[in-house]
Amino acid sequence: MPTSRIRISLLRLILGRRLANEEYVERRISAFEGVPAMGLDGLGSSSYGPEAALTMLMPLGAAGLAYIGWVMLPILLLLVILYASYRQTIRTYPNNGGAYTVSKLNLGTGASLLTASALMVDYVLNVAVGISAGIGALTSAAPVLQPYTLSLCLGTLVLVAVMNLRGTIDAGRAWALPTYLFLASFLTILAIGTLRTLMSGGHPSAVVPPPRPPRATEAVTLWLILRSFAAGCTAMTGVEAVSNSVSAFREPVIKRAHRTLGAICGFLGLLLAGITYLARSYGIAAMDQTQSGYQSVLSQLAGAVVGHGVFYYVAIASVLCILCLSANTSFVDFPRVCCLVAEDDFLPRPFAAVGRRLVLSVGILYLAGTAGLLLAVFGGITDRLIPLFAIGAFLTFTMSQAGMVWHWRREILTAKTPTARQTYRAHLAINAVGAIATSIALLIIVVAKFSEGAWITLLAIPCTILVLHMVKKYYVRLDAQLREQKQLNLRGTAPPLVLVATPAWNKLTDRALQFALRISPDVLAVHFTELKGSTAEEEERALRQCWAHDVEEPARKAGLRPPQLVRVKARFRSMTGPLLQLIGELQEKNHNRLIAVLLPEVVKEYWWQHLLHSRRLRRMQAALLRYGGSHVVVMIIPWHLEEPRIEEGLEEEETPPAPAEAADR
C-alpha cells in the first residue's frame, strides 16, 4: 500500500473521517458537553483552591480553621461578580467575545495583545500544571506508578489532545462521565455532611476522623490572610473559558452559553462553600504534602463524611480523573483565542485554519507541543510552575472587565432613552465592581507570589507581546506588497524562454521537450557535462548525433523552431550553480525576458523510492525559486512508473467533493 494511503488510514482511525463544512452545525455543543469540555479547569480547581488556602493557614494550627471562612468568602463573592459580568460579556459579544475581543474593541490593540499574551501563557501553564497535578495525585495514591510519572503525563496530554483534535463535542462527550460522576458524588458528600452538621448542632462526629491539625507556630497577620486569599484564588481559573468559546455552542447560542457558565459557576460555588463549611465543622486542616501519610483535604473530608467504603473510592477516583483532564479547558479555548489573534495577523495564519474535524488543529497541536516540552523539561513535576499560574487568569479577568466598563460607557453616551441609559449604568456598575475586585486580587497575587516565581510570568508576557508584534510586522510588509490590485497589465505577452534542464536524456526529457515546444517557440535544452566528476566524451558525441536526428528533424517537420542544445560544464558537480549562472546570462542578453525552467521528475509513490533517487531536482527547484528572481518560473513535468487514477488522490471523505459549480460566465 502506498505510504500516503497508510497515513490517511491511520489518521482516519485516530481522528475520525474528515468533516465537511456543512456538518459544522451538528458539531456544535450544548451545555451537557459544554460543562465537561470547558468546565473541568474551574471545577477541578475546587479540589486544590481551598486546600491551597488552608495550606497557607497551616502555621496558625487549629486556629487557622477559624479564618478559612474569611478567606473563602471574598473568593465566593468574586466568583459571583465574575459570573454576572461574564454573562453580560457573552450577551454583548456572542461571537467568541472573550477577553481578547472585548479589550480589542474597547481598549485598543495594546490592551488586547496584553490580554492575548496573558491568556496564551496562562493556557500553556494550565495544561502542564493541570496534568502534572492530576498525575501527581494519582501517583501519591498509587506510589507504584511513581517511576512512570513523565510517561503518564505525556500519555494524558496525548489523550486530551487527540480527543480535542477529533472535536470539542467528542471531548465533551468523552469526559462527561467522570465530570458528572465527580459532581454527583461530591455534592452528595457535601449534602450528607451539611445535614449531619446541622443535625448535630455544628459538631458532627466523623466516620473516619481527620488527623489533628498541626501545632500553631505563628500568630495571625494580615499578610498571612492575604497570601491565603491569593492561594485560594487559583480556584477561580477557568471561569473565563465559556466567554472565549461562545461560538462552539448550538443555537440559541447565548442561552446555551449562559446555561454552561451558570452550571460551572454554580457547581464551583457550591463545592467551594460546602468544602469550606465542612472543613470548619469537621476540623479538617491541610497536611504537609512532603510528609508521608499525606491526605488531601477532599480525601479527609470524604473519609470523615462517608468513611472509607466503595463510595469513597469512587469519589476520589473521579477527583483524579477531573484533575488529569482539567487541561481540556485550555485545549478548547487556546486554539480559539489564537484563531482570533491570527485573524488579526498577530499570530501565524495557520492558527486560523479550520482542520480536518472542523476544529483549529494548529492551535491544539501547538498547545500540546509546548506543554509537552514543559512537562518533559521538568520531568512531569511542575509544582514550581504553580505560583506562575493565577496571574494570567486574573490579568485576563481584569482586562475583560475593564473593557466592558468602557463598552458600557460608550453605550451610555449613545443611549437614546433614559431607561436604556439606566440599564447600561447598572451593567457598567457590575463590570466596574468586577474590574476593581479582580485587579485588587491580581495585585495581591502578584505581590504574594512574586518571589516564588510570578516574575517569570511577568517576564513571559512582554516577550510574547514582542513576538506578536514581529509576526504582525511581517504580514503588514507582505500585504503591502501583495495587495493594491490594479487592472491586469498585459503589455508584454511574449511567451517565455524555456529551458529544459536535466542530467540525462531519455523519454522523460522527450516529454519535457514536447511540452516546452507547446508553450514557446524558444526552447533551450541544457545539457550538463562533468556531473559525475569526469568528462564523458563518448556520451556527449552520441548525444550530439542523436539531437540532430531525434529532435531537430521532427521539430522542423512540424514547422517549429528546433530546440537549441546548450552544453554547460558542471565543474562542481552541481547543476544549480551553472544553471543559475546561465539564467543570469540569458536575462542580460534578453532584457529580463521571462524564463521558464522545466524539470522532469520521476514521481515517487512509495517512501523507499526517495532513497533510490537523488534529491537533486528538488534542490534545484528550491534554488531556482529562491535565487532566480521574479523572472524565473519553475515547471515540473512528472513521469509515473504507474499511471495513477485521480480518484486515488481524493481524500477518504464519505461523499465525494461537490463538482465545480457552473463557470460564472
Next chain:
Amino acid sequence: MPTSRIRISLLRLILGRRLANEEYVERRISAFEGVPAMGLDGLGSSSYGPEAALTMLMPLGAAGLAYIGWVMLPILLLLVILYASYRQTIRTYPNNGGAYTVSKLNLGTGASLLTASALMVDYVLNVAVGISAGIGALTSAAPVLQPYTLSLCLGTLVLVAVMNLRGTIDAGRAWALPTYLFLASFLTILAIGTLRTLMSGGHPSAVVPPPRPPRATEAVTLWLILRSFAAGCTAMTGVEAVSNSVSAFREPVIKRAHRTLGAICGFLGLLLAGITYLARSYGIAAMDQTQSGYQSVLSQLAGAVVGHGVFYYVAIASVLCILCLSANTSFVDFPRVCCLVAEDDFLPRPFAAVGRRLVLSVGILYLAGTAGLLLAVFGGITDRLIPLFAIGAFLTFTMSQAGMVWHWRREILTAKTPTARQTYRAHLAINAVGAIATSIALLIIVVAKFSEGAWITLLAIPCTILVLHMVKKYYVRLDAQLREQKQLNLRGTAPPLVLVATPAWNKLTDRALQFALRISPDVLAVHFTELKGSTAEEEERALRQCWAHDVEEPARKAGLRPPQLVRVKARFRSMTGPLLQLIGELQEKNHNRLIAVLLPEVVKEYWWQHLLHSRRLRRMQAALLRYGGSHVVVMIIPWHLEEPRIEEGLEEEETPPAPAEAADR
C-alpha cells in the same frame, strides 16, 4: 543572515570549500598518505591478532607459548601469499580492481554480489568494532573515562567520518603522525628486543618482567591450535584495502599502489613476526581481560623491552590512536565499493555521486550512520561483534583469488606465445595457492566461530544480497520505461489548458495570470470558496465585479481570450481534492488535453517564514504530481519579498563556475 548562507558557511568551515572537477588530480594520494588512510586496519590488527591467538592458547599455560610460532607461521605465510596475489590484482585491474570487480568480470554477477555483500557487512562491522576496541583500550588505560564510552565512540566516529568527507588525502595526512609514530616506536622496540634476545642467547631479562603465565588447564589439541589460528587471522583483515581503492592514487597509479600495499604488508609482517618471536623469548602470555590488572600483550612486551619510561607511554598512546583510527580503512574503501556496485544499479545511484570534496559522500555518511547505530545499540561495547568479523574479509579474499584464477585461465587460453602462457601459469599458481589457503582459513574461521556469532554474518550476507537484487529490479523497471529513445513525437502541439489555482487574489495571482496568458489562450482561474469553513459571500461578490474590470477588460483589449473564472467549493477546506476532481472532469471533456496548473508562491528566505505560511501549496504540488497523471504539469510562480540576486545562489566556490560553452550550433 538567511538560513542557507549560514548552512553553507558552516559546511565550508567543517568540510572545506567545494572542489572543482579539475582539482581531482591534486587530490590523489601517494604511498605516504596511503599507508595511514588504508593501512590502519591492517597495522592496527597487529596489536590484537597475536593477542587473540595467544588468548586461545591460555588453557595450555606456559606451554602455549611453545605453540604460538606454529600458529603464527601459517598466518605469515598467508600474508605473503595475499601480498603476492593482490600485487597481481592491482596490476591487472588498475581501476579499483577490488574483489567486487574481479569477481564480477571473472565469476559473474552472483559471485560479485556475494563479494559485495561480504565486503559491505565486513566494513560496517570493522568501523563499529575498530572504534569500540580502540575506545575500550583507552578506557581500560584510563578507567575515569569509562562512563563516557559511548560518547567517545561516537565522537571518534564523527571525527573519522568528517575527515574522510574532507577527502581521503586529508584523512591520510591527518593520521600520518600517529601511524608513523606507532611504526617507529614498535619497530624500535622489536629491534631492541630482538637484539637483546640474540645477545643473551635466547633468554633476555625483561626490564619490567611480564606476569607469570597462568597454570595449564587443558592439554594441547588440534582443535585448540585451529581455533587459535582462526583467532589470529583477524590480524589480516584490511590487507585487501589497497586493491579496492587503486584509483585514489596519483600517477603512476600501479607503482604507488604497489608501494602502499608493500609497506602495509611488510610492516604488518615485521610486527607479527617480531611480536611472536619476542612473546616466546620473553615468555609473554595473554592475560584475562575480565580480571583486574589486565595488560595487553603489546603493553607487556613494551614494558619488558624498554621499561615503563616516557618511550613506553608514547608507544602505548600511539597504539591507542591506531586502534581508534583503524576505522579509516573502511571509510576509504566502503564508499568506493558501494560506488562500483551503484554504478551497476545494485545500490541506490546517489552512492555513485561525487560529493563536495571529490569523495563519495553518500557512502561515507551511510557508513557512519550504520556504524553509529550499531555502536548506539550496543552502548559502545561491541566485543560480541568480534566473532562476526573476519568472515567477511576471508570470504572476500577467497572470491578475489578465485576470480584471478579464472582470469589467468582465460589469459592462458588466449595467450599467443608460450612464454606468455608460462608467465600466466605462474600467476595462476600464485592466485590458486592464495584461493585455496584463504578458503581453508575461511572454513576454519566459520567452524571455530560459528556458535560464537559467526552465523549472524552468514545470515546478514544473503539478506544484503536480497536488498541488492531488489534495488536492481527497481532500476531495471525504471530504465525499461525511460530508455528506448525515438524521434521526438510532435503531433499534438496545442498549448495546454492552464489553471491558476489560489486561495486568494492579489498581485501574486495577477502575475500568475499574466504568465498563463503568455503560454496559452485557454486559461481557467480557479477560485475556491468555503476554504475557511464558512462561505464569504461578500468577498465573492466583490471578486466577480473586479474580475470583469481588472482581468477581462484588459485581456480583451490586448486581443486575448479572457481567462474564465471557475468557482469551486472546498467543502473539506482542502484545495487539493476539489482541484483534482476539476482536473478529472476537464480531462474527460477535453480528451486528455495537457493541463498546466500554476501555483503562485511566496518565496521563503528565512526559516521562520515557513512558520508564517501554510504548507498548502507544497502539499498541493505533491498531490498534483502524485495523482494528476502524465497529462498534468505543475508550475510554480515565485513572489519575492526582496528581489534576490542570482549571485547569492551560486555556492561559495573560490572561482565562479565556468560560463556556458558556446551553443553547439
